Amino acid sequence: MGRKLLLYISYRGDGFCGYQAQKNGPSVQTTLNRATEELFGHPCDITGCSRTDSGVHARMFCATVTRQGCGTLDTDIPVEKVPRALCVRLPDSLSVWEALWVPDNFHPRYDVSSKEYIYRFLLSPQRDPFEAGRSWHLPCPDRPGLLSDMQKAAGAMVGRRDFSACMAAGSEVIDRVRHVTEAQVTRDGDILTFRVRADGFLYNMVRIMAGTLCDVAAGRMDPSSLPARLDSLDRRQMGQTAPPHGLYLNRVFYDDPARPGYHGGATHGKEQA
Amino acid sequence: MGRKLLLYISYRGDGFCGYQAQKNGPSVQTTLNRATEELFGHPCDITGCSRTDSGVHARMFCATVTRQGCGTLDTDIPVEKVPRALCVRLPDSLSVWEALWVPDNFHPRYDVSSKEYIYRFLLSPQRDPFEAGRSWHLPCPDRPGLLSDMQKAAGAMVGRRDFSACMAAGSEVIDRVRHVTEAQVTRDGDILTFRVRADGFLYNMVRIMAGTLCDVAAGRMDPSSLPARLDSLDRRQMGQTAPPHGLYLNRVFYDDPARPGYHGGATHGKEQA
Numbered sequence: 001m002g003r004k005l006l007l008y009i010s011y012r013g014d015g016f017c018g019y020q021a022q023k024n025g026p027s028v029q030t031t032l033n034r035a036t037e038e039l040f041g042h043p044c045d046i047t048g049c050s051r052t053d054s055g056v057h058a059r060m061f062c063a064t065v066t067r068q069g070c071g072t073l074d075t076d077i078p079v080e081k082v083p084r085a086l087c088v089r090l091p092d093s094l095s096v097w098e099a100l101w102v103p104d105n106f107h108p109r110y111d112v113s114s115k116e117y118i119y120r121f122l123l124s125p126q127r128d129p130f131e132a133g134r135s136w137h138l139p140c141p142d143r144p145g146l147l148s149d150m151q152k153a154a155g156a157m158v159g160r161r162d163f164s165a166c167m168a169a170g171s172e173v174i175d176r177v178r179h180v181t182e183a184q185v186t187r188d189g190d191i192l193t194f195r196v197r198a199d200g201f202l203y204n205m206v207r208i209m210a211g212t213l214c215d216v217a218a219g220r221m222d223p224s225s226l227p228a229r230l231d232s233l234d235r236r237q238m239g240q241t242a243p244p245h246g247l248y249l250n251r252v253f254y255d256d257p258a259r260p261g262y263h264g265g266a267t268h269g270k271e272q273a
Numbered sequence: 274m275g276r277k278l279l280l281y282i283s284y285r286g287d288g289f290c291g292y293q294a295q296k297n298g299p300s301v302q303t304t305l306n307r308a309t310e311e312l313f314g315h316p317c318d319i320t321g322c323s324r325t326d327s328g329v330h331a332r333m334f335c336a337t338v339t340r341q342g343c344g345t346l347d348t349d350i351p352v353e354k355v356p357r358a359l360c361v362r363l364p365d366s367l368s369v370w371e372a373l374w375v376p377d378n379f380h381p382r383y384d385v386s387s388k389e390y391i392y393r394f395l396l397s398p399q400r401d402p403f404e405a406g407r408s409w410h411l412p413c414p415d416r417p418g419l420l421s422d423m424q425k426a427a428g429a430m431v432g433r434r435d436f437s438a439c440m441a442a443g444s445e446v447i448d449r450v451r452h453v454t455e456a457q458v459t460r461d462g463d464i465l466t467f468r469v470r471a472d473g474f475l476y477n478m479v480r481i482m483a484g485t486l487c488d489v490a491a492g493r494m495d496p497s498s499l500p501a502r503l504d505s506l507d508r509r510q511m512g513q514t515a516p517p518h519g520l521y522l523n524r525v526f527y528d529d530p531a532r533p534g535y536h537g538g539a540t541h542g543k544e545q546a
Contacts (some may be wrong), residue, residue: 012402059403083399092405097398125370126356129285130330130407132365 001073001103005065005082007032007077008098010264011058013244014133015093018054019061028061028094035089039082040075045131046240049108049252055244057134060251064110070199072104114181114199119210119242121192121217128190129249135191136210138247140218147192149223150185153216154194156226157209164233166212167202168241176202176233185213192217195250206233210242274376278338278355280305280373284331286517287406288366291327291332300368301325301334308362309338313348316341322381322525323388328517330407334363335381352511385474386453389524392483392515394465394490399461399496406465408517409483415489420465422496423458426489427467429458430482430497437506441514442476449467449475449506452479458486466491468523481508483515 009032017025021033031048036044049062066073077085082099090096107261120135122128124145127137160179167176182197194210212229221239229237282305290298294306300318309317322335339346350358355372363369395401396419400410430439433452440449455470460465467483485502488494494512502510 010402012405013403057403087399092400093402095399095402097401126360126368127365128370129283129288129366129368130332132285134403 001105003076003101003264004071004104004106005073005075005079006100006102006106006108007065007082007096009058009061009063009094009096011061011094012133013052013055013057013247015091018056019048019050019052019058020123022054023225025251028058029063031090032063032065032086038089039077039085040065040067040073043072044073046106047071049112052249053244056247056249057245058249060151060187061249062252064102064108066104070102080222107203112200112252113255114197115201115249116182116195116197116253117206118196118203118248118250119194119206119213119246120248121194121210121214122190123187123192123217124190131191133245136174136214136243138192138214138217140214143219146217147185147187149216149219150192150194152223153213153221153226154183154185154209156230157196161222161230162233163202163205163230165230165235165238166205166208167235168208169235171203173202178202178205183209184273190263197251204241206247207242207244208238208240210246210266212239214242215239274378275347276342276374277375277377277379278346278348278352279375279379279381280336280338280355280359280369281434282331282334282336282367282369284334284367285406286325286330286520288364289327291329292323292325292331295327302336303329303369304363305336305338308359311362312340312350312358313338313340313346317346318342318344319371320381322385323522323529325522326517329520329522330518332523334522335360337375337379337381339377341400348505375497379391384527385473386528387391387470387526388522389455389468389470389526390474390479391469391521392467392479392486392521393519393521394463394467394487395463396460396465396490397463404464406518409464409487409516411487411490413487416492419490420458420460422489422492423465423486425468426486426494426496426499427456427458427469427482429496430469430504435506436475436478436503438503438508438511439478439481440475442508443479451475451478456482470524477514480515480517480518481511481513483513483519486512487514487515 001055016028019028021027021030032046045066047064083096122135122137125139162176163178164176180198289301292301294300305319314474320337320338354370359369395404395408395410435449436451437449453471458467
């Protein structure tokens, strides 16, 4: 059986026009394409685990590399030397931190069992230069009960249900049932972190959840109303779509721990832990 | 007695050609000058607590604002509205997070009793896109004893002594005695943080200390040799000058807690705490 090269990468969303190849600027995919072609000496196909939008960050993103049109990859370069060899060919907004061989029937998107996103909010009277482009500066003041209100609202999002209320208008997905296994809000100083894990996400789902949490933080929405809002299946019952620069794809999980592609224990950077 | 306006600001070093006005690009000072002139309606003098080099960050920096040539400032704008009014006139790499009135005999540089810098190192096989320009990627692998070696070396830097060995060649300062009251290294995941507090610093002193810690981390320098190296007063006994982008002015302390300018308890962002 042939094999594919699986890359674990992270990237800053502000460096790219999203994951997928675009006409209006460099995408993560085209950037990886150029570096892998240079390293392996032939054009490659890059398949990612997800299609992050423009501005969205990834702390852990999986992508396979195969020879163009071939479905497998053959190279003499030792796999442990690949991350560094690619990093020197990539901009500093993108890093390959691990590479490993996987069987050629492995698919980085179809084989995903669950994904974890985080959404970071900055809660401070003035903006923080070190958080520019990395969190959403909440337009509301701090108040007692703010965190517990957000936690209550996040808790209401856990479960298997139709998440139509959290789907961007215009998406044509028919099956809108997703299983959210974790949704919580924590605070560290000025930073509030919303962490959500599910077997799949609808278009803009996490950003709509984050926009809803913003309304809860601002006291414009009662957290106890969340179950009814979700049940309504009505997008208008939820908050605005939060901006992309607070969103991070944080972890990708694969089903079978014995499978080479499994990397549930991977950590790179603080937020994954 | 007249009064001056004291600003607490933070900035990313990569946004400016250092603190002081330069010909080759925007400095923190000229950027503040423009914003304060626009807000107060007349040219202002800006006096900073320190002169950070190009690329160096500040999490807490103090600067006074007075009417040009006047030594005091008069305005009807309520002081609590100043931070936001200035922030909207500043780039996102610079933020004013507090403003207060101080007596006109207050001087933000001469009245400093001590300052605290931190230097951040990234210790990971590959670089991290979220740390680009914010820490120094150490060119050595992790190893057992690395942290304790660095801690031992940092500990040797504490005390009142002649720090000629930690001063950039070419500096014309005569009195090279400084009192380092704290110097320690901590680790959080891939990030090593060197924190040093003193009554004053020689030119490039923290960056030379950080470069020396890099040699210790790499196993090229025995931490127990540090006292003799410092005693030598010889710059060549220390490590290289570490790059500016890992360095942060973290806190500025003023003598008199009763003085309005005192802000020892200020926190903004995680690293100050």
